[in-house]
Amino acid sequence: MARDVSPWKAALLSLALLALLLGAWELALSGPAGPGGAAMDPEYAALLGQAAQAGGQTAMPAPSAILARLVELLADPFHRRGTNDQGIGIQIAYSLWRVAAGFGLAMVVAIPLGFLIGMSPLLNAALNPFIQVLRPVSPLAWMPLALYTIKDSSISSVFVIFICSVWPMLLNTAFGVASVRREWLNVAATLEAGSWKTAMRVILPAAAPTILTGMRISIGIAWLVIVAAEMLVGGTGIGYWVWNQWNNLSIADIVIAILLIGVVGLLLDRLLGWVAGRVAWQE
Amino acid sequence: MSAGLEGRPRSRNGHDGREAGMISVEGIARRFPGLTVFEDVWFTVARGEFVCLVGHSGCGKTTILNILAGLDGASEGVVLMEGRELSGPSLDRAVIFQGHALMPWLSALDNVAFAVGCRHPRLSRAEARARAKVALEKVGLAAAAGRKPAQLSGGMKQRVGIARAFAVEPKLLLMDEPFSALDALTRGALQEEVSRLVTEAGQTAFMITHDVDEAILLADRILLMTNGPQARIAEVIENTLPRPRTRAGLHHMPGYHPLRDHIMDFLVTRSRTLAGPPPPGHDPRRPPVVRPALEETHA
Numbered sequence: 418m419a420r421d422v423s424p425w426k427a428a429l430l431s432l433a434l435l436a437l438l439l440g441a442w443e444l445a446l447s448g449p450a451g452p453g454g455a456a457m458d459p460e461y462a463a464l465l466g467q468a469a470q471a472g473g474q475t476a477m478p479a480p481s482a483i484l485a486r487l488v489e490l491l492a493d494p495f496h497r498r499g500t501n502d503q504g505i506g507i508q509i510a511y512s513l514w515r516v517a518a519g520f521g522l523a524m525v526v527a528i529p530l531g532f533l534i535g536m537s538p539l540l541n542a543a544l545n546p547f548i549q550v551l552r553p554v555s556p557l558a559w560m561p562l563a564l565y566t567i568k569d570s571s572i573s574s575v576f577v578i579f580i581c582s583v584w585p586m587l588l589n590t591a592f593g594v595a596s597v598r599r600e601w602l603n604v605a606a607t608l609e610a611g612s613w614k615t616a617m618r619v620i621l622p623a624a625a626p627t628i629l630t631g632m633r634i635s636i637g638i639a640w641l642v643i644v645a646a647e648m649l650v651g652g653t654g655i656g657y658w659v660w661n662q663w664n665n666l667s668i669a670d671i672v673i674a675i676l677l678i679g680v681v682g683l684l685l686d687r688l689l690g691w692v693a694g695r696v697a698w699q700e
Numbered sequence: 701m702s703a704g705l706e707g708r709p710r711s712r713n714g715h716d717g718r719e720a721g722m723i724s725v726e727g728i729a730r731r732f733p734g735l736t737v738f739e740d741v742w743f744t745v746a747r748g749e750f751v752c753l754v755g756h757s758g759c760g761k762t763t764i765l766n767i768l769a770g771l772d773g774a775s776e777g778v779v780l781m782e783g784r785e786l787s788g789p790s791l792d793r794a795v796i797f798q799g800h801a802l803m804p805w806l807s808a809l810d811n812v813a814f815a816v817g818c819r820h821p822r823l824s825r826a827e828a829r830a831r832a833k834v835a836l837e838k839v840g841l842a843a844a845a846g847r848k849p850a851q852l853s854g855g856m857k858q859r860v861g862i863a864r865a866f867a868v869e870p871k872l873l874l875m876d877e878p879f880s881a882l883d884a885l886t887r888g889a890l891q892e893e894v895s896r897l898v899t900e901a902g903q904t905a906f907m908i909t910h911d912v913d914e915a916i917l918l919a920d921r922i923l924l925m926t927n928g929p930q931a932r933i934a935e936v937i938e939n940t941l942p943r944p945r946t947r948a949g950l951h952h953m954p955g956y957h958p959l960r961d962h963i964m965d966f967l968v969t970r971s972r973t974l975a976g977p978p979p980p981g982h983d984p985r986r987p988p989v990v991r992p993a994l995e996e997t998h999a
Contacts, residue, residue: 609791
């Protein structure tokens with residue numbers, strides 16, 4: 418399994434697979450339209466309306482068309498022409514802002530609370546039932562409650578991000594803090610380091626890699642959830658934009674959004690991976 | 701008394717031969733429901749004295765050391781330090797841990813500087829590091845100061861642990877089998893290193909070991925513990941071999957062999973046969989004192 422693979426070979430194979438996929442896609446769409454629209458879902462055809470009448474062609478764009486559209490979108494990603502026509506960069510920035518706010522809030526709550534839970538077996542046992550029940554709840558289930566209490570759709574989606582990011586961070590922080598080696602705590606104790614110094618200079622660095630793992634899981638979930646949350650509440654953000662393009666039946670835009678969501682998610686993960694590398698230690 | 705006991709600062713008073721201890725352990729016991737690990741343990745460590753505790757695993761040696769460190773509590777009895785009862789850990793009592801216990805995210809220098817900073821909270825970071833550097837130089841590790849523990853060999857890690865313990869200038873140095881995880885050559889080098897540092901600083905020290913030569917090399921007195929449960933100090937050996945002692949020269953010293961044989965006999969058989977309730981007439985406060993090395997030279 419762990420045998421070394423030449424990165425060039427892997428990259429070459431990746432490119433070949435991509436070319437094969439895109440080529441097949443392009444080819445499948447460029448061929449003569451089959452025996453009419455019979456293959457087309459009638460409901461979809463109805464939705465398509467004029468487009469369907471205008472030749473019975475599918476709305477699925479070929480990779481070349483998507484690429485052209487991508488270039489078009491990225492040429493002016495930050496334009497604002499009214500509420501329903503804002504650049505894709507602006508939409509992603511809205512989503513990132515919400516994720517940052519919810520995630521940051523979750524950090525502020527989860528890391529100190531996780532510290533307490535990790536240090537106190539009593540608190541751990543007392544809070545565990547709440548955590549176990551709330552953790553598996555889909556964050557979107559909180560949305561109506563958030564909308565009702567907060568009465569602001571944008572802040573509600575921040576809250577949903579908060580609630581989905583908080584659990585992995587909380588559990589990982591508690592676990593990391595609880596499993597700090599006894600001997601390091603003994604060293605701190607014999608040096609009369611005091612609780613604050615012990616927490617900041619011994620427990621935090623010792624638990625940091627575990628905490629970062631939790632944060633990395635959280636940011637992944639948050640980025641998954643923000644798309645769904647924005648589809649639900651609308652207004653702005655990449656999730657809303659995807660839904661809007663579905664209503665416009667711009668499949669190319671949806672494919673581009675999927676691609677960009679993936680790339681941004683990757684970058685977020687890499688960012689935290691880089692931080693995790695900075696705080697990692699080995700025995 | 702032989703001349704071999706001289707050359708190290710010792711404070712003795714009392715006419716019954718008991719030492720006015722810097723540390724006085726008075727009747728400590730460790731009990732669990734249905735199990736007494738050790739009981740009625742009395743001993744003292746005088747200022748400037750090096751005391752080794754020797755016994756098999758399971759007799760509660762590490763617990764005794766942890767009680768002295770303040771990391772653990774006794775079920776019965778008290779430990780006095782300079783006449784005051786111990787409560788909790790203190791910078792006056794530094795510990796060299798068995799498994800070095802270095803913090804892997806800090807460099808060797810910062811591990812020591814952390815201890816210096818705890819001892820002298822008013823020092824700036826740079827000053828703490830400067831002092832840590834001096835402490836590392838004393839154990840010959842100046843060149844490796846910037847390395848993380850993962851990049852150090854086992855012996856080097858333990859040297860950092862030694863530097864860290866000495867850097868806080870403790871009144872009492874506690875060592876829990878500090879060299880047991882090292883290979884024989886490294887162990888020998890570190891034993892001499894500790895011997896030198898302890899002599900230089902006039903350091904009071906208490907050490908747990910099951911290496912007989914280590915005890916003979918380092919200790920002024922060796923406490924022999926019977927096997928647990930109900931372990932106790934069966935005998936106190938006064939090590940009359942003159943200082944300085946070196947590992948290479950130790951076995952040529954007159955009296956070394958009877959001393960070593962005595963301890964080996966104890967570990968191999970008597971620790972077992974003496975286990976359990978003490979023989980009649982055994983005074984736990986004054987276990988028999990023997991001087992095997994001296995008896996040989998007189999014989």
